[in-house]
Amino acid sequence: MHVAPLDPERDRAILDATMELLSEVGFDRMTVDQIAKRAKASKATIYRRWAGKPELVVDVICRRFDMDLPPGEDTGSLRGDLAALFRGLCESVERKHTLVIGLSSTLVSNQELARTLRAHMPAKDLGEVGALLERAVERGELAGPVDPGRLFGVAKALVWHRMIFTGPPIGEPFVAESVDGVLMPLVRAWAG
Amino acid sequence: MHVAPLDPERDRAILDATMELLSEVGFDRMTVDQIAKRAKASKATIYRRWAGKPELVVDVICRRFDMDLPPGEDTGSLRGDLAALFRGLCESVERKHTLVIGLSSTLVSNQELARTLRAHMPAKDLGEVGALLERAVERGELAGPVDPGRLFGVAKALVWHRMIFTGPPIGEPFVAESVDGVLMPLVRAWAG
Amino acid sequence: MHVAPLDPERDRAILDATMELLSEVGFDRMTVDQIAKRAKASKATIYRRWAGKPELVVDVICRRFDMDLPPGEDTGSLRGDLAALFRGLCESVERKHTLVIGLSSTLVSNQELARTLRAHMPAKDLGEVGALLERAVERGELAGPVDPGRLFGVAKALVWHRMIFTGPPIGEPFVAESVDGVLMPLVRAWAG
Amino acid sequence: MHVAPLDPERDRAILDATMELLSEVGFDRMTVDQIAKRAKASKATIYRRWAGKPELVVDVICRRFDMDLPPGEDTGSLRGDLAALFRGLCESVERKHTLVIGLSSTLVSNQELARTLRAHMPAKDLGEVGALLERAVERGELAGPVDPGRLFGVAKALVWHRMIFTGPPIGEPFVAESVDGVLMPLVRAWAG
DNA sequence: AGTTAAGCGAGACGGTACGTCTCGTCTTCGT
DNA sequence: ACGAAGACGAGACGTACCGTCTCGCTTAACT
Numbered sequence: 001m002h003v004a005p006l007d008p009e010r011d012r013a014i015l016d017a018t019m020e021l022l023s024e025v026g027f028d029r030m031t032v033d034q035i036a037k038r039a040k041a042s043k044a045t046i047y048r049r050w051a052g053k054p055e056l057v058v059d060v061i062c063r064r065f066d067m068d069l070p071p072g073e074d075t076g077s078l079r080g081d082l083a084a085l086f087r088g089l090c091e092s093v094e095r096k097h098t099l100v101i102g103l104s105s106t107l108v109s110n111q112e113l114a115r116t117l118r119a120h121m122p123a124k125d126l127g128e129v130g131a132l133l134e135r136a137v138e139r140g141e142l143a144g145p146v147d148p149g150r151l152f153g154v155a156k157a158l159v160w161h162r163m164i165f166t167g168p169p170i171g172e173p174f175v176a177e178s179v180d181g182v183l184m185p186l187v188r189a190w191a192g
Numbered sequence: 193m194h195v196a197p198l199d200p201e202r203d204r205a206i207l208d209a210t211m212e213l214l215s216e217v218g219f220d221r222m223t224v225d226q227i228a229k230r231a232k233a234s235k236a237t238i239y240r241r242w243a244g245k246p247e248l249v250v251d252v253i254c255r256r257f258d259m260d261l262p263p264g265e266d267t268g269s270l271r272g273d274l275a276a277l278f279r280g281l282c283e284s285v286e287r288k289h290t291l292v293i294g295l296s297s298t299l300v301s302n303q304e305l306a307r308t309l310r311a312h313m314p315a316k317d318l319g320e321v322g323a324l325l326e327r328a329v330e331r332g333e334l335a336g337p338v339d340p341g342r343l344f345g346v347a348k349a350l351v352w353h354r355m356i357f358t359g360p361p362i363g364e365p366f367v368a369e370s371v372d373g374v375l376m377p378l379v380r381a382w383a384g
Numbered sequence: 385m386h387v388a389p390l391d392p393e394r395d396r397a398i399l400d401a402t403m404e405l406l407s408e409v410g411f412d413r414m415t416v417d418q419i420a421k422r423a424k425a426s427k428a429t430i431y432r433r434w435a436g437k438p439e440l441v442v443d444v445i446c447r448r449f450d451m452d453l454p455p456g457e458d459t460g461s462l463r464g465d466l467a468a469l470f471r472g473l474c475e476s477v478e479r480k481h482t483l484v485i486g487l488s489s490t491l492v493s494n495q496e497l498a499r500t501l502r503a504h505m506p507a508k509d510l511g512e513v514g515a516l517l518e519r520a521v522e523r524g525e526l527a528g529p530v531d532p533g534r535l536f537g538v539a540k541a542l543v544w545h546r547m548i549f550t551g552p553p554i555g556e557p558f559v560a561e562s563v564d565g566v567l568m569p570l571v572r573a574w575a576g
Numbered sequence: 577m578h579v580a581p582l583d584p585e586r587d588r589a590i591l592d593a594t595m596e597l598l599s600e601v602g603f604d605r606m607t608v609d610q611i612a613k614r615a616k617a618s619k620a621t622i623y624r625r626w627a628g629k630p631e632l633v634v635d636v637i638c639r640r641f642d643m644d645l646p647p648g649e650d651t652g653s654l655r656g657d658l659a660a661l662f663r664g665l666c667e668s669v670e671r672k673h674t675l676v677i678g679l680s681s682t683l684v685s686n687q688e689l690a691r692t693l694r695a696h697m698p699a700k701d702l703g704e705v706g707a708l709l710e711r712a713v714e715r716g717e718l719a720g721p722v723d724p725g726r727l728f729g730v731a732k733a734l735v736w737h738r739m740i741f742t743g744p745p746i747g748e749p750f751v752a753e754s755v756d757g758v759l760m761p762l763v764r765a766w767a768g
Numbered sequence: 769a770g771t772t773a774a775g776c777g778a779g780a781c782g783g784t785a786c787g788t789c790t791c792g793t794c795t796t797c798g799t
Numbered sequence: 800a801c802g803a804a805g806a807c808g809a810g811a812c813g814t815a816c817c818g819t820c821t822c823g824c825t826t827a828a829c830t
Contacts, residue, residue, distance in 0.1 A: 410684065412681050470686065480719065482684055488677045488680050489677050489680070502741055515584035538730075538758060540736075541733040542733050545737060546733075567727060570758065570761060570762055570765070572765065573762070574761065
């Protein structure tokens with residue numbers, strides 16, 4: 001007996017619509033009807049694939065939520081490399097923050113979702129940051145080695161704080177202020 | 193003729209219950225019946241005061257959301273003062289973070305709420321931080337003046353980032369790491 | 385020590401307002417707040433006097449609604465007198481059946497109230513009916529004396545049954561059918 | 577396009593639950609939420625079918641409450657047959673008078689509903705009464721034929737009047753008084 | 769004249785039920 | 800398998816009314 005396979009094209013349309021809506025209105029205010037409508041699908045098609053709304057959202061996170069930053073080019077100076085890194089981080093967070101925020105209140109009372117999300121969060125290759133710092137040492141811009149994790153942690157904190165309490169868009173002034181006012185003084189201090 | 197005023201005691205009970213529930217389950221999952229039950233009030237009493245759930249929550253934010261830190265004592269050293277400040281900030285954020293998170297997804301699609309919340313966020317008397325820094329200059333721990341707003345901004349960013357992505361409780365190790373690893377190097381760098 | 389008596393003026397205002405509203409909107413749609421407002425009284429003043437809405441309305445019926453039938457004229461024949469009596473009864477019941485029906489569900493579970501109402505229901509001076517029957521005996525239309533209470537009881541039953549299960553208005557055909565079909569045969573049989 | 581029809585299985589569950597609750601707690605104390613809960617239905621499902629509680633109850637009465645009197649046995653005498661009939665009527669009315677009374681105030685302002693209910697009220701097979709009367713004629717107890725509808729109408733009036741203004745229980749004295757004092761004289765008079 | 773217990777209008781209050789609505793999920797049709 | 804449509808359970812929403820309570824004010828004996 002022939003069994004028609006579930007059309008992968010429909011999967012994508014539904015996942016896309018779900019991610020958009022998650023960002024726009026959050027988990028609770030997002031309805032399955034909205035998803036169906038935006039994906040030009042019927043609710044039956046959704047329920048044929050996923051057991052329910054939470055399962056769909058978990059799948060969205062697993063498949064679509066990659067915080068990869070673009071590889072940082074060598075700009076020739078620590079200041080430039082740091083600014084490029086920070087700018088990339090801003091863009092990445094800007095793209096995902098509404099999704100994270102949309103999910104956040106649900107996470108408090110939904111451990112399953114919280115675990116899944118956390119498992120897909122780090123994603124950033126710290127080697128990138130390490131390389132950036134080593135280049136600076138070689139150039140003589142830094143007196144000694146610096147822990148890349150610590151630096152990236154502060155950078156993330158600055159970006160998320162800005163995003164949550166001021167909201168997008170993030171402009172160049174914020175990048176300059178953060179790099180010149182915080183990150184540069186900090187790495188210099190850490191380097192010795 | 194006497195006109196019975198709305199009992200302020202009821203206001204408080206309702207606002208308290210609302211704030212608790214906001215923290216526990218978030219805006220969307222919080223129901224008016226839950227609020228009424230917890231406040232030992234009837235729904236009529238709530239609707240006599242506020243036009244609906246959103247209006248009530250806006251009021252909660254306006255009246256109850258004060259991030260006042262306890263006054264920072266002089267501990268005799270910059271490091272001690274900074275640690276005390278940071279610890280107070282952690283406690284304050286720890287108290288409010290579930291509320292903010294509970295509201296956050298709503299804020300995305302509710303500008304009214306977002307604006308109100310933001311207007312009531314700073315609340316921190318920066319004079320406190322300023323005094324702390326001046327004491328350090330007088331003691332000779334810092335070479336020059338430092339912008340208290342900038343320092344407080346970084347501190348807030350660290351605390352909120354930690355709270356959102358790791359969650360409570362915040363322990364002494366995080367305080368030590370933040371003060372010694374970030375704040376102290378930074379103020380020293382800024383002070384010249 | 386002085387004890388202030390309940391002001392009878394307030395009684396009247398409340399009873400008046402109640403009667404007006406009863407005829408304007410009926411028992412169910414009339415609220416105690418409306419009564420209070422119209423009587424320029426407070427609900428406390430009402431509840432100080434009556435245990436509830438049904439009790440108040442029963443009192444209204446008792447005091448304001450005496451089921452006085454118009455005095456039955458001598459029409460010259462038993463049939464005519466009976467028809468006049470029955471017609472008067474119909475009108476009387478038609479005027480207040482809505483009230484009694486509105487109360488009925490309360491009466492079922494409140495025997496006290498039911499008894500009170502019942503005590504004021506007949507209101508009809510049975511002497512009237514007795515006189516009617518005596519005239520018939522004198523005229524030679526009846527062979528002997530008849531219990532007026534029994535006759536009136538059957539008449540009431542016919543009218544109320546009709547009112548409840550068919551509703552107003554009551555027309556002349558019903559009067560004729562009742563008098564000729566039931567009451568006349570019955571009194572003749574009773575008279576021996 | 578397909579249109580899902582209302583599931584008749586749900587109809588039954590709701591009607592059953594309603595009838596149970598009606599007999600357990602009565603019309604007034606029965607809430608729509610209780611019905612929904614017991615029928616494992618949602619209120620929406622109920623309100624999709626009926627406009628409100630009264631309409632639902634009328635439907636219950638119409639579908640589930642046929643006023644069938646127990647078949648009247650031949651007791652050997654007109655007086656005995658009449659008494660048996662009247663007793664059966666009393667029991668039947670006693671069983672459902674609370675229901676009708678609970679509805680009565682709604683019926684006053686809802687002619688549509690009143691008509692529906694009325695159409696399902698008699699339900700009594702008048703053939704029964706007719707047979708009873710014919711037996712009496714055959715026995716020689718009655719001089720001629722009698723209209724069974726007219727007799728039954730008077731009987732109903734007596735019972736309902738008693739029920740509404742005196743309430744249950746109805747005892748044997750009332751039966752005796754009604755049969756001997758009203759019904760017997762009446763049929764004899766009608767029979768000529 | 770002053771005291772004082774009560775009545776009074778106003779209206780807030782807790783409670784309960786209502787009828788409406790939205791939403792997640794399931795089911796059926798016709799393509 | 801898919802879209803369209805909509806029934807269903809669950810349960811929140813905002814409204815209405817009930818009967819109770821508290822508030823300040825007034826009234827009319829009794830001091």
